[in-house]
Amino acid sequence: MEQEKKKTIADKIWDFLASVKLAIVIFALIAITSIIGTILEQRGDPANNLQILTRLFGESLAPTLFSISEKLGFMDMYHSWWFTGFLVLFSVNLIICSIDRLPRIWKLIHEPIGPLPAEKIRKFAVGKEFTIRGKPDSAKDSVVFALRKAGFHAGEVKEEQGYSFFAQQGKYSRLGVFITHFSILFILIGALIGIRFGFKAHLNLPEGAVSAAAFSGNGREIRFGFEIRCDTFHVDFYGNSDMPKEYRSWLTVFKNGREVLRKSITVNDPLTYEGITFYQSSYGIVPGSLNQGIFIFNTVSKDGKSTTINPRLGDSFDIPGTGISAKIIDFSPALRVDEHGHAVTYANQMNNPAVLIEFSESGKNTFSGWLLKRHPETWQLPNGSRVEFLDYWGVEFTGLQVRKDPGVWIVYFGCIAMSIGLFIAFFMSHPRLWVTLVEEKNTTRVMIGATTNKNRSALERRVDKIVSILGKQQEGDK
Amino acid sequence: MAYITAMMTYIAYLAFRKSQIGIMATTITVAGLVSQTFAIILRWKEFADLSGMGFLRSAPMTNLYESLVFFVWCLILGYLIIEFRFKNRSFGAFVTPIAGLVLAFIDLSGVSKDIQPLVPALKSNWLLAHVTMSFIAYAAFSLSFSTGIMYLILRTEKRTEPSYIFWTVTLGLFALLLVSMGLDFLTFHVRVRPEIFIHNYLFRTSFLHPSAAVKIVSYILGAAGLLIVWRYGYLLRTVLTKFNVTPDMLDEVTYKSIAVGFPIFTLGGLIFGAIWADQAWGVYWSWDPKETWSLITWLIYAFYLHARMIRGWRGKKVAIVAVVGFTAVIFTYLGVNLLLSGLHSYGSQ
Numbered sequence: 001m002e003q004e005k006k007k008t009i010a011d012k013i014w015d016f017l018a019s020v021k022l023a024i025v026i027f028a029l030i031a032i033t034s035i036i037g038t039i040l041e042q043r044g045d046p047a048n049n050l051q052i053l054t055r056l057f058g059e060s061l062a063p064t065l066f067s068i069s070e071k072l073g074f075m076d077m078y079h080s081w082w083f084t085g086f087l088v089l090f091s092v093n094l095i096i097c098s099i100d101r102l103p104r105i106w107k108l109i110h111e112p113i114g115p116l117p118a119e120k121i122r123k124f125a126v127g128k129e130f131t132i133r134g135k136p137d138s139a140k141d142s143v144v145f146a147l148r149k150a151g152f153h154a155g156e157v158k159e160e161q162g163y164s165f166f167a168q169q170g171k172y173s174r175l176g177v178f179i180t181h182f183s184i185l186f187i188l189i190g191a192l193i194g195i196r197f198g199f200k201a202h203l204n205l206p207e208g209a210v211s212a213a214a215f216s217g218n219g220r221e222i223r224f225g226f227e228i229r230c231d232t233f234h235v236d237f238y239g240n241s242d243m244p245k246e247y248r249s250w251l252t253v254f255k256n257g258r259e260v261l262r263k264s265i266t267v268n269d270p271l272t273y274e275g276i277t278f279y280q281s282s283y284g285i286v287p288g289s290l291n292q293g294i295f296i297f298n299t300v301s302k303d304g305k306s307t308t309i310n311p312r313l314g315d316s317f318d319i320p321g322t323g324i325s326a327k328i329i330d331f332s333p334a335l336r337v338d339e340h341g342h343a344v345t346y347a348n349q350m351n352n353p354a355v356l357i358e359f360s361e362s363g364k365n366t367f368s369g370w371l372l373k374r375h376p377e378t379w380q381l382p383n384g385s386r387v388e389f390l391d392y393w394g395v396e397f398t399g400l401q402v403r404k405d406p407g408v409w410i411v412y413f414g415c416i417a418m419s420i421g422l423f424i425a426f427f428m429s430h431p432r433l434w435v436t437l438v439e440e441k442n443t444t445r446v447m448i449g450a451t452t453n454k455n456r457s458a459l460e461r462r463v464d465k466i467v468s469i470l471g472k473q474q475e476g477d478k
Numbered sequence: 479m480a481y482i483t484a485m486m487t488y489i490a491y492l493a494f495r496k497s498q499i500g501i502m503a504t505t506i507t508v509a510g511l512v513s514q515t516f517a518i519i520l521r522w523k524e525f526a527d528l529s530g531m532g533f534l535r536s537a538p539m540t541n542l543y544e545s546l547v548f549f550v551w552c553l554i555l556g557y558l559i560i561e562f563r564f565k566n567r568s569f570g571a572f573v574t575p576i577a578g579l580v581l582a583f584i585d586l587s588g589v590s591k592d593i594q595p596l597v598p599a600l601k602s603n604w605l606l607a608h609v610t611m612s613f614i615a616y617a618a619f620s621l622s623f624s625t626g627i628m629y630l631i632l633r634t635e636k637r638t639e640p641s642y643i644f645w646t647v648t649l650g651l652f653a654l655l656l657v658s659m660g661l662d663f664l665t666f667h668v669r670v671r672p673e674i675f676i677h678n679y680l681f682r683t684s685f686l687h688p689s690a691a692v693k694i695v696s697y698i699l700g701a702a703g704l705l706i707v708w709r710y711g712y713l714l715r716t717v718l719t720k721f722n723v724t725p726d727m728l729d730e731v732t733y734k735s736i737a738v739g740f741p742i743f744t745l746g747g748l749i750f751g752a753i754w755a756d757q758a759w760g761v762y763w764s765w766d767p768k769e770t771w772s773l774i775t776w777l778i779y780a781f782y783l784h785a786r787m788i789r790g791w792r793g794k795k796v797a798i799v800a801v802v803g804f805t806a807v808i809f810t811y812l813g814v815n816l817l818l819s820g821l822h823s824y825g826s827q
Contacts, residue, residue, distance in 0.1 A: 020788045027777045027784075034774050038767040038814070078765045191763070200761065246601070268602040268758050279760035401760035411762060415749040422741040 018100035026090045037077045091188055094181050109171045115157045115164035116434045121449035126460050128448045128467050136162035136437040139444040146469040150462045162437035169431055176424030183421055186414030193407030205230040206286045206397040214402040224276055227254040233398045242351045247283055249398040275404050282399030293395040298388040322385050323361050330356035353392055429454035511554050546584050550577045552617030573624055604754035611746020616807055618739030622732045623804035626797040629728040631714050633794055641794045650707035654700050732800050740779050747772055771810040778803040
């Protein structure tokens with residue numbers, strides 16, 4: 001108690017920062033503010049948030065609340081100074097709390113286990129007391145055997161009236177909590193490194209285009225130190241629906257003008273070069289490019305001769321092996337026939353690319369029709385030859401999420417450590433057990449006492465097992 | 479499909495709960511579980527054949543319907559483990575109704591049961607690990623919720639006690655929500671996507687009825703309902719005491735469910751989720767509503783564990799935290815998908 005009085009202000013601050021109370025308060029603060037953060041749109045359109053507030057609190061209160069929450073940074077709260085402050089306080093709390101407790105736990109781990117007097121053994125919550133036949137000297141072996149069967153490798157000491165045994169297990173499991181706590185710090189440090197030394201940016205790269213930089217959220221240009229080119233981009237749909245099944249970009253990386261890497265990426269399969277990772281995130285049509293692209297056709301004549309040709313909109317071409325020439329009249333990225341039978345474009349995405357071609361033979365128009373990329377049956381011409389519509393290249397862009405995060409490995413390390421730490425903390429325990437044998441008129445009094453930091457029922461079962469093995473051996477000895 | 483059978487099983491179990499034929503109840507529950515297992519495997523195989531993506535990638539947990547079914551499966555399995563471990567069937571009377579209610583919700587609401595194709599972001603090996611483990615954790619948390627509520631029911635005596643008020647209001651609100659939603663379903667007879675339902679129909683028969691009179695009446699009725707639960711809540715205690723459960727046991731089951739759920743949730747829900755997000759979106763943590771709510775849930779359960787282990791809180795206080803934790807789970811799982819928007823909105827389709 002005397003120590004209490006001597007506490008200086010520094011001690012008090014230390015105790016405050018090490019307290020679980022503080023941890024609980026921080027948990028609550030982070031949780032409550034995060035709830036607000038999920039309701040208000042983060043980094044979104046302020047008008048939306050005003051609308052949300054109006055719906056929740058009514059017209060009269062909304063503008064006031066809006067200006068308050070805007071001033072406090074609730075519209076971008078995860079980047080606000082006070083949220084960062086919570087996280088810093090949380091880390092400080094974790095570190096100081098660990099430093100505060102570690103020596104005590106460390107002592108508990110390294111304290112060698114030794115014999116205990118009978119009256120102490122009796123005090124343990126888990127325990128048994130009974131007598132077995134024979135003097136301690138003869139009973140000793142069966143006790144050792146029973147202990148070993150229950151999984152305890154006990155130390156042994158000879159005493160005046162008998163023997164004393166003591167055992168412990170999993171003493172290092174007490175460190176699980178610390179591993180978990182430190183892993184959180186690792187994750188936070190990794191995140192910090194990622195924010196400080198990494199970047200997050202976006203790049204819309206048209207087919208055929210080369211870029212050496214991407215743009216971050218605030219419009220800043222970030223140079224890669226190499227160049228990346230989108231060779232081509234392709235979307236696969238489910239059946240006849242417009243639901244994308246997979247989209248894939250073929251990318252090539254150039255360093256100092258030389259090709260160094262070529263890879264196709266999809267949503268769950270990014271490309272990484274020199275620490276910079278390119279993720280497939282979106283796609284679309286480059287504005288104003290719809291009449292600029294290059295068609296990739298494969299013409300197949302009746303006798304099976306195939307030729308690849310690359311015309312543009314408005315171009316004419318001959319189908320080799322036939323006398324047919326063709327002229328490209330129109331293109332639609334998403335063709336649909338409406339209720340009046342007119343061909344209309346229904347989306348500004350390449351959902352159903354279609355090309356209108358006029359075919360003529362020896363100067364006379366013979367046939368014109370839409371060729372659909374997703375419907376090979378439209379490729380067939382009346383005279384038996386075929387125009388395969390493979391792609392309209394150069395009009396789509398691939399939306400790439402570009403990221404460099406040197407801290408991610410520290411975060412992952414923290415995650416692994418956290419998994420291990422939690423496993424140890426929740427599923428491993430540190431049981432300790434003492435047994436004394438005391439001679440009592442040619443029989444032996446056995447006293448078992450045990451304690452554990454977790455999972456008492458399992459320890460109770462093990463003690464019961466020791467008792468039952470000893471009981472069985474007694475019957476066997478009869 | 480086996481769900482009808484499973485539902486009948488739970489109702490049958492409820493009917494039997496007072497009689498001595500507990501073994502029969504267990505058998506029926508096990509039979510329900512087995513048939514549901516087969517149904518899930520069948521759907522899995524069908525999906526794998528349809529998508530041609532290989533077995534591991536086509537786990538049937540990609541939309542609200544499938545995930546709810548899987549949740550029920552985990553819950554029943556978890557309950558059976560507890561029944562086996564603690565040799566006590568009384569929890570069944572509280573756990574199986576949850577399962578039954580969820581199944582009834584699936585059946586009544588317009589949740590689409592079709593096998594739907596996957597959007598590209600979901601095509602990953604992480605799907606199986608992330609979703610399975612999240613739901614095992616959710617099931618563990620809902621067990622802790624049931625035992626936590628039971629604990630509160632058993633341990634509160636005075637009507638003016640804050641914890642008594644807490645559990646009656648919580649339970650009352652749950653019941654109120656279900657009743658008013660049930661009314662909506664009965665009035666409108668609609669089968670639409672859940673988010674459309676919420677925007678256009680939810681509570682339109684009661685709290686959001688176009689006519690002001692009905693609105694007021696519903697609010698009064700709602701308040702009256704809460705008052706009734708509060709007034710007669712002690713009756714539940716008398717019912718509960720007839721079952722062979724002790725508060726200590728309930729406290730232990732609550733703790734153990736959370737002790738199992740928490741690490742699984744951390745690893746499967748948060749860590750695997752972060753790794754997957756890193757691969758698919760290029761950010762391991764983006765503060766989208768789903769992620770944030772998982773973090774909130776995680777914090778509440780971390781709060782529970784610290785309060786219990788270090789501060790030595792026992793009994794009513796921690797039971798309340800466990801109950802609050804589960805409301806956060808429900809919101810993480812359903813509320814975020816249905817009410818808030820974000821990257822994670824697959825489940826609502």
